[in-house]
Amino acid sequence: METDIKDLEQPQPRPAPDWSETELVPEQRQPAELFAREIIETLLLTLFIFWIVNSATGRFRIEGQSMLPTLEEGEYIIINKLSYAFDEPQRGDIIVLRFPNDRSRDFIKRVIGLPGDVIEVSDKEVRVNGVVLNEPYIRAAPTYDGRWTVPEGHYFVMGDNRNNSSDSHNWSFLPRDDIVGKAWIIYWSPEHWGLVPHHQHNLG
Secondary structure, three states: OOOOOOOOOOOOOOOOOOOOOOOOOOOOHHHHHHHHHHHHHHHHHHHHHHHHHHHHEEEEEOOOOOOOOOOOOOOEEEEEOOOOOOOOOOOOOEEEEEOOOOOOOEEEEEEEEOOOOEEEEEOOEEEEOOEEOOOOOOOOOOOOOEEEEOOOOEEEEEOOOHHHOOOHHHHOOEEHHHEEEEEEEEEEOHHHOEEOOOOOOOOO
8 A cells, every 4th residue: 555645845725624623722721821831830940949959058957055156056057068069178167067976966066177187185275287276266265185186088176165065076086978068157046147157277
């Protein structure tokens, strides 16, 4: 059996409309369909944006007093989970971390020592590689002593409330993989709204 073909470039006679088989769509349906489609597109875009934002950021509530006076109990913060995707933590950064001894718990601390640094706490001062840190953010000088060498792939973190903080001075070093992100914005309560105050330490 042969299959008929038509030359689409040649003019073809236009058949008379068969009104018995042609469905007429009322004009008023078109705006409703357009409106529904726009709602669906907006919802999908909103979900996509929410997914992007939720993947790149995190929201946490401050519990405890280990970061006083910088961060107060009950404050809510946003962290940037992508801060260290292409960069490394720096001394003075405030970070959210998974507690190495119980990774179901999240802590917030300040980075004090980088891989290879020698940390010494004595005479109520913190020294990194022999340089005394200028720390205007702490609540009180530490009353304990100790000396640590930070291994590769790890960091030394401390709370700003030095004498009331569970941190590297009593549970050792923080693995790089346990860093969740860099603290970014305090968004509650309103009177404390603003950027989280990091502090850059230059040892040179």
